[in-house]
Amino acid sequence: MVTFTVKVEAEGGLHARPASMLVNKANAFDSKIRISKGEKTAEAKSILNIMTLGVKKGEELKIEVDGADEQEAAEALKQLFASNFAI
Amino acid sequence: MMKGIPVSRGIAIAKAMVLRTEEGHHEIKSIQASEVDREKARLKESVELAARQLTELEKQVKETAGAEQAAIMQAHMEFLSDPAFVGEMESKIAEQLITAESAVQQVAEQFIMIFESMDDTYMRERAADIRDVSKRLKQNLSGEAGGGLADIKEATIIIADDLTPSDTIQMPRQYVQGLVAAKGGATSHAAILARSLGIPAIMGIGEEGLNRFKNGDFVIIDGATGDILLNPDEEAIRQYTAAQEKEAARKQALEQLRGLNAETTDGHSVHLVANAGGKEDPAELLEKGAEGIGLFRSEFLFMHRETMPTEEEQYEGYLRAVKGMQGKPVIIRTLDIGGDKHLPYLDLPQEMNPFLGWRAIRISLSRVDLFKTQLRAILRASAHGKALIMFPMISHIEQVRQAKAILEEVKQELKSEGQAFDEAIEVGVMIEIPAAALIADDLAKEVDFFSIGTNDLVQYTIAVDRMNENISELYNYFHPAVLRLMKMVIDASHRNGIWTGMCGEMASDPLATELLVGMGLDEFSMNQNSLLEVKQRVRSISLAEAKEIAEKALSLPTVAEVQSYLASRVNEA
Numbered sequence: 001m002v003t004f005t006v007k008v009e010a011e012g013g014l015h016a017r018p019a020s021m022l023v024n025k026a027n028a029f030d031s032k033i034r035i036s037k038g039e040k041t042a043e044a045k046s047i048l049n050i051m052t053l054g055v056k057k058g059e060e061l062k063i064e065v066d067g068a069d070e071q072e073a074a075e076a077l078k079q080l081f082a083s084n085f086a087i
Numbered sequence: 088m089m090k091g092i093p094v095s096r097g098i099a100i101a102k103a104m105v106l107r108t109e110e111g112h113h114e115i116k117s118i119q120a121s122e123v124d125r126e127k128a129r130l131k132e133s134v135e136l137a138a139r140q141l142t143e144l145e146k147q148v149k150e151t152a153g154a155e156q157a158a159i160m161q162a163h164m165e166f167l168s169d170p171a172f173v174g175e176m177e178s179k180i181a182e183q184l185i186t187a188e189s190a191v192q193q194v195a196e197q198f199i200m201i202f203e204s205m206d207d208t209y210m211r212e213r214a215a216d217i218r219d220v221s222k223r224l225k226q227n228l229s230g231e232a233g234g235g236l237a238d239i240k241e242a243t244i245i246i247a248d249d250l251t252p253s254d255t256i257q258m259p260r261q262y263v264q265g266l267v268a269a270k271g272g273a274t275s276h277a278a279i280l281a282r283s284l285g286i287p288a289i290m291g292i293g294e295e296g297l298n299r300f301k302n303g304d305f306v307i308i309d310g311a312t313g314d315i316l317l318n319p320d321e322e323a324i325r326q327y328t329a330a331q332e333k334e335a336a337r338k339q340a341l342e343q344l345r346g347l348n349a350e351t352t353d354g355h356s357v358h359l360v361a362n363a364g365g366k367e368d369p370a371e372l373l374e375k376g377a378e379g380i381g382l383f384r385s386e387f388l389f390m391h392r393e394t395m396p397t398e399e400e401q402y403e404g405y406l407r408a409v410k411g412m413q414g415k416p417v418i419i420r421t422l423d424i425g426g427d428k429h430l431p432y433l434d435l436p437q438e439m440n441p442f443l444g445w446r447a448i449r450i451s452l453s454r455v456d457l458f459k460t461q462l463r464a465i466l467r468a469s470a471h472g473k474a475l476i477m478f479p480m481i482s483h484i485e486q487v488r489q490a491k492a493i494l495e496e497v498k499q500e501l502k503s504e505g506q507a508f509d510e511a512i513e514v515g516v517m518i519e520i521p522a523a524a525l526i527a528d529d530l531a532k533e534v535d536f537f538s539i540g541t542n543d544l545v546q547y548t549i550a551v552d553r554m555n556e557n558i559s560e561l562y563n564y565f566h567p568a569v570l571r572l573m574k575m576v577i578d579a580s581h582r583n584g585i586w587t588g589m590c591g592e593m594a595s596d597p598l599a600t601e602l603l604v605g606m607g608l609d610e611f612s613m614n615q616n617s618l619l620e621v622k623q624r625v626r627s628i629s630l631a632e633a634k635e636i637a638e639k640a641l642s643l644p645t646v647a648e649v650q651s652y653l654a655s656r657v658n659e660a
Contacts (some may be wrong), residue, residue, distance in 0.1 A: 009393065010391075011391055012205070012209065015209060015210075016158075016162055016213075020162070022163060023165070023169075034214065043170070043171065046170055046171035046172075047165050047166065047168060047169050047171050048166060048171045048172055048198055049169075049171045051202075051213060052198065052202070053202045054205045054207065054210060056207070059262050082393060082394075083392060083394070084391060084392045084393050084394070086391065086392040086396075086400075
């Protein structure tokens with residue numbers, strides 16, 4: 001399992017478009033991906049789950065990736081956050 | 088008179104139809120264990136049907152309201168394929184032994200509750216999306232469609248507690264005159280849709296407001312002010328009817344100009360083009376009659392991100408516009424950053440006078456690596472249509488020469504790599520500093536075109552910061568000094584066989600159109616929504632008249648006199 005934290009810089013937080021990009025990215029991998037904000041945890045492959053986390057700009061998220069392709073998946077997600085969803 | 092949040096302009100006068108969603112009245116119905124598979128199959132069927140409906144609807148919306156609105160349907164489709172949504176419904180059927188309808192209801196309510204309790208307006212409004220999708224599923228399950236809206240057969244103003252985007256799109260447009268909703272605000276999907284469909288709408292009147300209406304009430308709404316008149320008197324009806332007719336006539340007259348040229352009554356043509364900052368869809372710009380893009384703000388490719396966009400990323404951005412405009416010119420302004428616009432990864436210093444500081448071409452010429460990357464990307468895109476390059480914030484001839492020399496180097500590099508580009512790509516400069524206007528004759532010998540950036544030209548000429556409330560009334564592009572500088576620039580360009588355009592607010596102001604045509608301006612670049620109105624002004628005069636107007640306006644000593652003279656001309660027409 002790979003665990004890392006990211007800071008959300010997207011204007012408006014994880015709104016529809018960034019959330020949707022995140023789900024698409026997560027769906028490209030077999031690994032189980034969980035995103036937590038404080039106490040709340042969401043399945044990264046569910047857009048509703050992610051949106052209901054209510055992530056705002058500047059907040060930190062913990063991401064856990066578990067599965068055969070966890071390294072690649074973690075890399076891809078890190079990149080998505082680093083690019084500020086501009087990919 | 089009641090008041091709500093005005094979300095879509097226009098006046099509507101008609102009978103009210105009050106719609107209430109019976110949400111919450113659904114009772115939870117139990118099933119036998121043997122019926123689980125049947126209910127799951129029904130749910131699956133209704134989800135598949137919903138996906139087909141949404142695909143079709145998305146196509147419709149794209150055509151009638153544009154790609155941005157169609158994204159709503161995409162969001163709904165994403166919900167349908169979300170394991171937390173439909174998957175959760177399936178497990179509820181199996182675990183709680185309830186019908187598909189009840190499962191949809193329960194899961195939807197959970198999400199609606201979560202979204203509605205969030206403190207972010209945007210997220211709260213997503214509850215409406217969940218309502219919309221779940222309503223669609225329930226309708227599909229019951230085999231009913233439309234929810235009463237389809238039965239409307241006369242002019243109606245819909246009064247509802249909440250309007251879903253699907254409701255809004257599927258309303259019979261020929262009968263629905265206006266919309267009023269208890270919930271929602273300017274950023275709700277239904278509001279955005281109402282605007283793009285041109286239906287007057289007012290939202291957020293609340294539950295109490297809603298309760299004051301009954302079916303058949305006579306209602307007037309003014310979507311510009313948020314005013315709602317319930318059973319108004321004769322006098323009010325007369326007033327609003329007159330205002331409505333005036334507006335309708337104006338709109339219709341504009342629509343008829345769509346396919347026509349922007350030429351004066353004596354056959355002098357000008358180019359009306361659009362400003363673009365990334366969000367605009369080229370197909371939409373063409374549809375609105377833009378003859379090109381007169382200002383492509385390349386900054387948007389650089390903003391809201393943490394690293395410099397690569398050549399490839401920039402190329403994609405330019406290519407989309409250049410290809411999308413199908414051979415019509417796209418003037419790409421090189422990076423205009425600094426001043427009030429910052430990039431976190433460029434680490435620009437804090438300055439005492441940012442607008443007089445290190446910005447735009449001044450940055451590009453000292454960060455040649457960045458500049459070259461941008462020029463490479465633009466040049467590569469130029470192979471696929473008609474691109475032009477424009478340098479911002481030019482004050483010195485040397486800057487133009489230096490920028491052109493770098494462009495030449497980049498061209499040679501691309502050539503040696505065997506990359507395709509437009510070798511004769513036209514190069515222009517923004518005229519937004521008085522110094523540039525004063526040396527326009529010399530600048531004209533270096534470039535293929537000018538584009539007057541009125542916003543900065545006014546700021547620098549009058550030395551006024553328009554964001555400063557204490558002096559903002561000094562900021563005005565009808566200042567005689569500004570007008571005279573513009574005239575000098577246009578004349579200088581024509582003397583040297585090149586043309587002058589204008590990007591900036593003045594180009595979209597119908598009050599300025601005659602004056603600018605008369606001054607000889609060749610190209611007007613503006614927000615896409617102003618194109619038709621400016622075209623109407625251009626087509627209403629002759630070049631000879633316009634020249635007289637320009638001459639007179641240029642001779643007036645004060646802003647007030649210029650403005651009242653131009654206003655009197657507009658009123659005459």
